[in-house]
Every structure is written in structure tokens, then in C-alpha cells.
Amino acid sequence: MTEFFNQISRRKFIFAAGASASAVFLKGCLGNPPDNLTGGSTQAQPTAQSVSNISPEQTPETTTVKLGYIPIVEAAPLIIAKEKGFFAKYGMTDVGLSKQASWGAARDNVEIGSTGGGIDGGQWQMPMPHLISEGLITKGNKKIPMYVLCQLITHGNGIAIANKHQGKGISLQLASAKSLLKELKSSTPFTAAFTFPHVNQDLWIRYWLAAGGLDPDADVKLLTVPAAQTVANMKTGTMDAFSTGDPWPYRLVQDKIGYLAALTAEIWKNHPEEYLAMRGDWVDKNPKATKAILKGIMEAQQWLDNFDNRKEAAKILAGRNYFNLPSPEILAEPYQGKYDMGDGRKIDDKSMAAYYWKDEKGSVSYPYKSHDLWFIVENVRWGFLPKDYIANNAAKAKELINKVNREDIWKEAAKEAGIPAADIPTNTSRGVEEFFDGIKFDPEKPEEYLNNLKIKKVSI
Incomplete structure (x- = not known):
């Protein structure tokens, strides 16, 4: 792999060096299902351990943050981390989850930040954090640095x-x-x-x-x-x-x-889907709180990937305070990889279900830079971004990705949470990806991928 996919900038080194050098194993406690869960308003009882177990070196700078979400299954790690007490377990006792009316509303709210009545970050489609950072979809083309912190889900x-x-x-x-x-x-x-x-x-x-x-x-x-x-x-x-x-x-x-x-x-x-991303200024000001948020989400992702928990998860998500669905069953079957496609075709395959922590290819949660690159290349393909982002082996795209993708923070949080080394990727590229039509995306050869596509707006 090229140097791009493993480099750490000086800024990232400073962030890592400022964090505690110790990695404390914090055992997750999944606890028992909450009582009286229905398809209506649901309040799961927090089951995580007390915040008193947090070491002074990892105590968050603030306990308060406001995260936006859209009511689809990609938001589940945020909701479960709050409802099951995983945010609170790591010291983030005042996490506000704000349902967004649309992706445009989420963008508008992150522009003003929580100090202006908006949000500090939350759930995002890709590459929205990169486009916001570049000022390409913001009011007045204002550049608002964003940091991608983890992938929330695959499939779904x-x-x-x-x-x-x-x-x-x-x-x-x-x-x-x-x-x-x-x-x-x-x-x-x-x-x-x-x-x-x-x-x-x-x-x-x-x-x-x-x-x-x-x-x-x-x-x-x-x-x-x-x-x-x-x-x-x-x-x-x-x-x-x-x-x-x-x-x-x-x-x-x-x-x-x-x-x-x-x-x-x-x-x-096993495609990349939606991500947690936050305003860069919030993260820079609150590095320990950022890692506490990540640790809560990581634990929620592991909880969600235990299929025995998915019936409970469907009930929580379906509640009036979140997705407001007529029945949790609308989520329960897809969560088990069971789809009635509506045209006589049926799928019953757990590998087709949503996954949050790990899938057949390895980590879901870790934000691979190679996936960021694919989203940017596709934006160039359709003329949404100028082709200079992909010229010279995507030098401009890689420069942007290195600013926005903070996989280094993910790794720091994972180590502090006691995640086994085998579950922490050592390479920021997941390698060659293959699509249903046989096309392959090699992140080392983005120009070749684009040129091999028959239907597109531009060529390099």
C-alpha cells in the first residue's frame, strides 16, 4: 500500500501524544433487557457500569454533546449507546440526540453548532463531512472542518x-x-x-x-x-x-x-454506509470526550451485533421518541437478514443483515481511508467534484481525506476501551473492492477505476 494509506500527520501525532499513554481494559456489561418494551415510547434502562470506574486520565473535558440523527437503522449505535447507558459509562452523561428532519437540516444545524442551537455532529452520509469541510454544500461556501470518527454500519x-x-x-x-x-x-x-x-x-x-x-x-x-x-x-x-x-x-x-x-x-x-462525524473545533477542544463518545458507540455496535439483542433493539428504535413505527416487526425481520422482497423473491441470509461492529471482511466500525476515496471518486465520476481531485493518483482527494478522516482517534479510543489488537486494523486501506457487476475498485489505482467505467461524466 502507498504511504498515504498509513501516514499520520503532525497534527494527529500531537492529538495522540496528548492523550493518556495507558490503555485500560474496561469490560462491557450488557445487562438484562429492559422491562415493558413496546412499539411505542420506549425507555431502556441503562445497564452499563458506573462512571466512577473511569480513570482521571480519561475523564472527559465535558459531559455534554448534541448529536444529530436521521430515523433509519444507521442511527442505531447512537440510540443504543444512549438508551443502554454506554455513553454514560464512559463519562458522557448528557448526550443529547436530536432527530433531524432531513439531511439538509442536519447540515444546517452542524454549520451553527450546538452553541448556536444546532448540533456538534452526528450521523452522516458520505462524503458529506468532506463536502462540508471544503465549503461545497454550506451557506456562503463557508469551510467548516469536520472529522470522520467511525463507520456506523454496513448494509441496511x-x-x-x-x-x-x-x-x-x-x-x-x-x-x-x-x-x-x-x-x-x-x-x-x-x-x-x-x-x-x-x-x-x-x-x-x-x-x-x-x-x-x-x-x-x-x-x-x-x-x-x-x-x-x-x-x-x-x-x-x-x-x-x-x-x-x-x-x-x-x-x-x-x-x-x-x-x-x-x-x-x-x-x-460489506460496503461502507453512514458514519459518525463531528465538528473539528469540538473534537480539538474535547479530545477525551470525543474518545468517550467513540467508546460508547463501539460498545453499542458490539451489543447490536449480538443477534440475541436485536429484538430488543428493534423495540427501542421503533418507539415514538425515535423511529415512531407502527410495529417493531418492520425492523425485526431485516435485522435477522430476512427480507420479503415483495416480488416473490425472499432472502433469508444473516450475511445480508445490517452489521455494526464486524462483518465478513473485518471491522465495520473502523473508518477506512480507502472508502472515503471511493466516495470522492464517485463524486468526480458524476461531475459533482472537479476531476483535479483524482488527478496525479488522487493527490488532492488524499490530502482532503487526511484532514477529515481521524482514524487515529478511533484507534486511540479502541485501545483505551480494551478492544483486542486483532480487532484494530493496521492498514487504513481495506484493499480492492468488488461490485455486483464485476467492476473492481483498487484504491491504489483510482484513475484506472474511473477510466474503466462505461457511463460517467468525466474521464481522467
Whole structure:
């Protein structure tokens, strides 16, 4: 691997050197399920150990932080860390979770920060933290440094299609539907929605369409719709397809409004999904509190990956104070890797379920720099970022990633929490990635990847 994927900047060395050199093993206590959990308002009883066990060297500078989230399964580590007492266990006793109406609202709120009534960070699609840091999606193009701290989840997303398109070949492989969808563009274009432009769910649907021979900017109509409004918009016929996280795609099937053409787990097995990222100024001011937040999330991720806990997790998440679902069962089956796709196809495979801590390829939680690079390359592919980000072996993209991706803080937190060395990646690249259409992304050769793609806006 190149030096980029293992370098530590002077700034990161200073952060690490300022932290305690000791690594204290803090044993997780998962405890017993809370009583009287329902699909309505739920308050799980904290089960983690007392904050009195925190060493003075690891005591957070502040116990207060405000984190934003969107009500989809990617937010589960934040919610579980609060409800099960994992944040409090590491000294963060006043973590406020703020439900965001949309990704645009989350961006606006992180711009002003908690001191202005907004948020300090939270759950993000990628590469939103990089775009905010560059001032590319902020008001007045103001640059607000953000730090990516961990990946929250893999899988848990799907591409849903309106029932009126049943039997037309609109599935994972689009070859048989290509002509039909192209013909529609001259009258009523096939309309596909995502929750925010230039990021995960936009990129998933674009990759899927392009792999099927369709130009997402010429052959279909794309629009932005908040996640919680996707089911209603498909029901009224506003859109033909959407890409977002559970519970919404599966709820559409349960409500008999549509079917699932593909899971993102089928498009790219064990793919990067959403991340925890925070304002850089908050992290720089509160390095020990940042690691305490990370330790709470790491413990929540491990708790979530115990499938015996997932029924309880579904009940907590479904509550009125979080996802406000009519029943926890909308989450319970996908959480076990069970999907009724709505078109006669059924999936019963735990490897297709959402994972938070580890998957078949290793760590989910650790934020690999190579994954940041893929998101940036895809932004260049579709003309969202200028191609100079990828020129000269992606030198500009790598410079940005080194500023934003703080995998060094993740490692410090993991060591302090007593995470086994085998679960702490030693390389910031996960290596070559392969997609469902056979295309491979080698992070050492980003220009080659881009040039090998048939449908794109630019070439290097």
C-alpha cells in the first residue's frame, strides 16, 4: 500500500501524544433487557457500569454533546449507546440526540453548532463531512472542518420500486428493463429519489442504473426526498423508485406499495454506509470526550451485533421518541437478514443483515481511508467534484481525506476501551473492492477505476 494509506500527520501525532499513554481494559456489561418494551415510547434502562470506574486520565473535558440523527437503522449505535447507558459509562452523561428532519437540516444545524442551537455532529452520509469541510454544500461556501470518527454500519439499505412496475424486469440486473426505461424518458420519465444529492443513497442508485446501461442524468429523472417521506411519495405516485435505509424500503413492501429491486448488500457486499462525524473545533477542544463518545458507540455496535439483542433493539428504535413505527416487526425481520422482497423473491441470509461492529471482511466500525476515496471518486465520476481531485493518483482527494478522516482517534479510543489488537486494523486501506457487476475498485489505482467505467461524466 502507498504511504498515504498509513501516514499520520503532525497534527494527529500531537492529538495522540496528548492523550493518556495507558490503555485500560474496561469490560462491557450488557445487562438484562429492559422491562415493558413496546412499539411505542420506549425507555431502556441503562445497564452499563458506573462512571466512577473511569480513570482521571480519561475523564472527559465535558459531559455534554448534541448529536444529530436521521430515523433509519444507521442511527442505531447512537440510540443504543444512549438508551443502554454506554455513553454514560464512559463519562458522557448528557448526550443529547436530536432527530433531524432531513439531511439538509442536519447540515444546517452542524454549520451553527450546538452553541448556536444546532448540533456538534452526528450521523452522516458520505462524503458529506468532506463536502462540508471544503465549503461545497454550506451557506456562503463557508469551510467548516469536520472529522470522520467511525463507520456506523454496513448494509441496511435497499432500492425500492413502485408496484406498478412489477414484472418489467426492474431488478438487481437491469438488462431486460433497459429499453423500457429509456423509452419512458420521452413521455413520463422513470423517477428515482434519494435523500440527499452527491452522497450514499444518490451514489447507490446511480451505480445500479449505470451498471444496467442507463445514464442516471439522461435516461431517468432524479430527485431528493427526505427518508421519512419516501413511502408517502411513492404511494401518491410522485416517484417510481427510491434508495434509502431501513425501515423505509421494507415498510413499503409491508404496506404493499412496492417491492425491493435490490439490497445494497447485493450491490456491494460489506460496503461502507453512514458514519459518525463531528465538528473539528469540538473534537480539538474535547479530545477525551470525543474518545468517550467513540467508546460508547463501539460498545453499542458490539451489543447490536449480538443477534440475541436485536429484538430488543428493534423495540427501542421503533418507539415514538425515535423511529415512531407502527410495529417493531418492520425492523425485526431485516435485522435477522430476512427480507420479503415483495416480488416473490425472499432472502433469508444473516450475511445480508445490517452489521455494526464486524462483518465478513473485518471491522465495520473502523473508518477506512480507502472508502472515503471511493466516495470522492464517485463524486468526480458524476461531475459533482472537479476531476483535479483524482488527478496525479488522487493527490488532492488524499490530502482532503487526511484532514477529515481521524482514524487515529478511533484507534486511540479502541485501545483505551480494551478492544483486542486483532480487532484494530493496521492498514487504513481495506484493499480492492468488488461490485455486483464485476467492476473492481483498487484504491491504489483510482484513475484506472474511473477510466474503466462505461457511463460517467468525466474521464481522467
